[in-house]
Structures are given as structure tokens and as C-alpha cells.
Amino acid sequence: MVQDEAAHGAYTLPRCYRHPDQETGVSCSRCGRPICPQCMVDASVGFHCPECVRGAEGQPPTRAATTRFGGRLTGDGALVTKILIGINLAVFVVAAYLDKPLAGQWELLSYVSPQTGTAYGVAAGPDQWYRLLTATFLHVQPFHVGSNMLALWWMGPTLERVLGRLRFTALYLVSGLAGSALVYLVAGQAVASLGASGAIFGVFGATAVLFRAARQPLGPVIALIVFNLVITFSVPGIDWRAHVGGLVAGVLTGIGMMHAPRANRNLVQAGTVVLMLAGVLAMVLVESARLTG
Template identity: 60%
Template sequence: MLPDEPRQSTEPSPEGGLPGCYRHPQTATGISCTRCERPICPQCMVAASVGFQCPECVGNGQAGARRATTRFGGALTVDGGLVTRVLIGINLVVWLLAAYVLRPRLGEVWSLASAGRDEPGGPFGIADGPDQWYRLLTATFLHLEWWHIGMNMLVLLWLGPPLEEALGRLRFLVLYLLAGLGGSTFAFVVAGDWMNSLGASGAVFGLIGATVVMQLRNKGPLAPAMAFLVFNLVVTFSRPGIDWRAHLGGLALGALTAFGLMYAPRERRALVQGLAVAGAVAVEAAMLWIGMALYGA
């Protein structure tokens, strides 16, 4: 017992023969803790579902309680759309810089550009080696036209919060980044001999794929998500100048990552989800290696 701790007392107090509180022996009380049965005064009692408990029992109970999580293992938060809004903010800031402040320099150094070794001046961009691989990520935050960022951010604002609330902030952010990188690496392995594209569409398509997976997992209405996916695929292949490779790569990696995150069994959730993320990273690394073998120095 520490020197400054009040001593427990089982002696009856002078007040009506009632025992003294175990923390305040001079305070008579007729209430006992429902767990340890020690006498507790109004200053110490904590309301419980049945009766009252002492501070120590309440603290021990909270320490042993399981942390509440989302259905897929993420930490519960009051604000389920914080990461979504942060991502939208980053995209908007980069757009303003690239379109109005650092134009055209930022667009040149951040785009998903690549020229193979057989092209004049090649290899260039991603095909030039690890010093240029940052483009695989920076291109997913780069937009030059208002309509381009407007469409992507509207979809992100619509699909992001429900996924973030279900997965938790960290898992949602990992899903978004892996989908974006999946779109970039697939575009590189298919067209890395000569390409130049940009935009968050790969990551956004990954969220569309993840939404389909979530509806399947939750046994929710699937038709709206599938209709939205089909509509975006029709737009992708019917309009010129759209990088369909980034869209398909993001869709595939987003859906596969979401499948691993959402179908992981509860008893081995952390392990299975970690393997799913590692598997997605391995697939993207393999595509990058294949692209470098095809187009690099």
C-alpha cells in the first residue's frame, strides 16, 4: 500500500453503526460495490448496470474490455469521412498548383510519363529507373482541368465516406493508395513504351470495385453499384483520351484488396488482411518489374 493511500477500515463508524467507505473511512455508507462488496460512499460510487461499483473495479473492467471496432476491424470514429476529405483537399491543392501556379512544370514532373528504351531520348520517366518511380503515386493526385478533378472528387466524396466508415481510416487509406498504384503500374506494364497520363481515376475506380465487394459482403443492394460501374466503363471506352489501363488496373486492385479486407475471418482478421495488402503490393511490384524488363534501360 502506498503511503498516501487511505487505509481500508472495516470498523463500524459512529454514525448509526454503518461501515466507513474503504477510501474515506470517516464517511459512513450503506452502499457496497457490487463486484468486490467493499463499502463505498457517494463520492466514490460509480453507477453500473446493476447497483454501484468502486473506482478500482470500474478501472479493471475497462482495462479488460475489448476495443470496439467496425465490422472489418477498423477503429470506430465519430467522423467517418475525415480521410476522404483530406484526400479531396490534397487533390484540390495539387490541382491549383499544377493548373495555375506551377504550370507546366508540376504537370511535367508528376505525370505518369514513360518512354521506352527504343524511343528517341528513351528511356524516360518511369522507364528510366527507380528515381522516376515516384510518378506512379504523384500522378494519382495530379489534375490539370477543372472538369477532370471535379468528376473524380465527386465520386470520391460519394463513395469514400461509406467505405471509410466500414473499413476504418487506415484500411480505407491503404485501399485508396493501393488502387491508385495498381492503376499506374498496370498502365505502365501495358503502355510504358510511350504514355503520359494523370488523374485519380485509377484510385476512384478502385473505390467503385470496393463498393461492389462491400455490397456483396453485406448482402446489400447490388444493382446501383453495378450500374454505376458499367456506366463508368462505357464512358472509359467510348471517349478518346481516357487512360482505360489505369481505370482497369485500379478497379482490379481495389476490388481484390477490398475482398481480402472484408472477407477476412474474425479470428484471423489481422493476419489475413495483412496478407491481402502484402499480396496487392507484390502484384504491383511484379507489374513494375515486368514493365522495366520490357521498356527500361
């Protein structure tokens, strides 16, 4: 469960000429106009604005415009965020009011009977590993889903605009899976957990990487993460393992995506996601071997 508050510093930055609501410390290296992450287009030196990429006198662009980290520029920079929120809310309604057994079928469940040694849930084998993902779309009560989705709405669009839809989706899902995997690794013999918090913390971690890469003040996002970690370790019933696992995965995936060398950017970014998934698989295999060995 996540509850966060937006923090704003006293600093003043120029505002993007195309998105006046977005502060930025980056300018187009060709025309000098301030541009936000959504408008940054990679250039041989620095970043260009979309107009400069199109060329003078309205000439067509010489190459497809991309976000700062290789994603496609899109009209709606928050589409994936909206879809994820919609899925989470829909699953909550179905599991809480229309099909209550669904929660038991989808939650991150793992249990090994001390009497018979019979394994249930994730511990039972690969045909139950789907729970590592489905559990990240389940919530126990309106406040639980509401606080998580509010946090995603506050933080998700900024990250989605700079990464692009595909990369943002990958980061979100990998963070959720990593949170679930750490839960299983630490307490696989008897665990029942659910919620999107691991993925949300992954978004927090990647946002911190973005702020550092863009040379923007880290204070607000660090305060947000610390605030939520304090809640994580002080309020009973919150699964700290999912939060920590998601946060670490978000930071590592964010580093791989945002600091990839331009010449091999797609390869490095894809490799980062594959390595994170390999880490998730390794945690599951290690704990499964321990439980059944």
C-alpha cells in the same frame, strides 16, 4: 476521368437507430436494433451495436469497439475522404495555376527514344517510380478533378466508415498504384497519364464487395460501375488501363479485407495489401525489363 450518378432502387430497408439517414439490413444480435456499417461491432455471433458493447447500466466496454472489418470507430467517418479531396484539389490548383512544371515532374511519364534508346520517366529506373503515385493526385482541368472528387465524396465515406481510416487509405492508394502500374505495363514505351480515376474505381470495386458482404442489393453500385466503364471505353482521351487496373485492385483488396477470418483478420488484411503492392512491383519490373532488355 470519372463521372457517376447515384442510383437508387425501389427497395425499403430499416434505418440505423443511431444514423437515421443510413438504410441497413443488419440488426444487433443482442438487442435487435437496426445498425449501419458504421455502428456494427464484431461479436462472437453476428454484430452488436455500440450501446450493447458498452454493457448494461452504462458499464465501461470490455473491449474497444471496432467497425465491422476491424477499424476503429471514429467520430468523423469521412476524415480521410476529406483529406484526400483536399490534397487533390490543392495539387490541382498548384499544378494548373501556380507551378505548371510540377505536372511534368509528377505525371505518369514513360518514354524510350527509338533513336538512342534513352529512357525517361518510369522506364528510367526506380528513382522515377514515384510517378506511379504522384500521378494519381494530378488532374488536367477543373471538370476532370471535379468529377473525380465528386465521385470520391459520394462513395468514399461509406467505405471509410466500415473499413476504418487506415484500411481505407491503404485500399485507395493501392488501387491508384495498380491503375498506374497497368498503364505502364500495357504502354510503357510511350505513355503520359494522370488522374485519380484508378483510385476512384478501386473505391467503386470495394463498395461492390461491401454491398455483397452486407447482403444489400448490388444493382445500384453495379449500374454505377457499368455506367463509368461505358464512358471509359467510349470517350476519347480516357485511359481505360488506369480504370480497369484500379477496379480490379479495389475488388481484390476489398475481398481480402472484408472476408478475412476474424481470428487472423489483421494479418490477412495486411497480407492482402502487401500482395497487391507486390503485384504492382511485378508489373513495373516486367515492363522495365522488356524496355531495357
